[in-house]
Amino acid sequence: MSKKERQQQLLAIIEGNPFVTDRELTRQLKVSIQTIRLDRMELGIPELRERMKQMAEHSYDQVRSLPADEVVGDIVDLQLDRSGISIFEIRDEHVFSRNGIARGHYVFGQANSLAVAIINDEIALTASADIRFVRMVRLGEKCIAKAQVRSLAGRNGKAEVDVFTYVGEELVFQGHFIVYRSAIEEYSEGGNRSADRH
């Protein structure tokens, strides 16, 4: 096996398992540990500990920005049991990589989260929804969802919430949500109030 081939293999092995030590690499590639290290130098691959550190730092950055995901979108205005507005910017992680169009469940998720957040009860869960994706949403666009409570049954009843999502002036999504309140064991989905918003 030539040097180039070996270095390609080395690259592939580390790509496939970044947690491999030089010692393990000697076993797989049947060359001395010095050769492994020279190869890493030439390929600019850092040592195991440095690789792990970089991955850890990367994931730490992600973890720190994750809480914003608990509710999809930032709620910028909220009048409990009345209306609310949330803003959600379509980023890389929200689109299909092939065409840059937002995945539906994020657009849905923004509206759903807002519909649930607006209800002034300890627990509020979406029971059903009637939705329309009016036009596709693309990478970089800012979705502004506006929710209006249409009817409010008494405690432990259901509420109806309409959500319209716009990009600029254009309507991109509309949904009619039926949300149950304080109904813990039945007709439920997964949304709750206040405590989960940061």
Add this chain to the structure above:
Amino acid sequence: MSKKERQQQLLAIIEGNPFVTDRELTRQLKVSIQTIRLDRMELGIPELRERMKQMAEHSYDQVRSLPADEVVGDIVDLQLDRSGISIFEIRDEHVFSRNGIARGHYVFGQANSLAVAIINDEIALTASADIRFVRMVRLGEKCIAKAQVRSLAGRNGKAEVDVFTYVGEELVFQGHFIVYRSAIEEYSEGGNRSADRH
């Protein structure tokens, strides 16, 4: 400062910055490095390198499972323009941390992705949907979504797809989707075919 107070501080510092070395901790807490290490022992906090390794492994697991996110759920059976089945296990990242209930847009996303994948066209986009969350889904549960094409209009028309999602024998979600085919510039949302499935 008492031992307990110091250990609480130590915990807080490492929580705030997992990348801190024992040496740095001696500077912040004004005790010897041995005390720091005894404290870590008692609190069960691993050494810096181990902490980084765990974070790296954690993020690596996430990265590896990300491509499966392009379509939510694994499609295990697919008869184009007829029916399909997808399996989706509810993990940590899919639930509200407070109560372990799945966020609605994941359950919706599984059904939506399946409804779109089933359509045998270059491009298929959800136009509208009528959905019901029949019962909440919890952490660890395996959702099995079954989709059936109900009607198929000609090319560039719309198709109707019904999706039922079960956990075991129990129905947890149902949805009626209207999916447009090959309609690129209008009535769209964000779903496409084949190329995005891994």
Add this chain to the structure above:
DNA sequence: TACATATTAGTACCTGGTTCTAATTGATAA
């Protein structure tokens, strides 16, 4: 045969620890 490149060997040193033994400090009860 001479020269260059590739590979291997070996040593000293580094960080950020663990593990262990032992000494010192400080408070507390008899």
Add this chain to the structure above:
DNA sequence: TTATCAATTAGAACCAGGTACTAATATGTA
């Protein structure tokens, strides 16, 4: 006041997984 005990500090040996450097040995190739 003194014995006692937990808490703290010190120090040395050792470890993994390397880096940095020097030197020797293959292996081709002109």
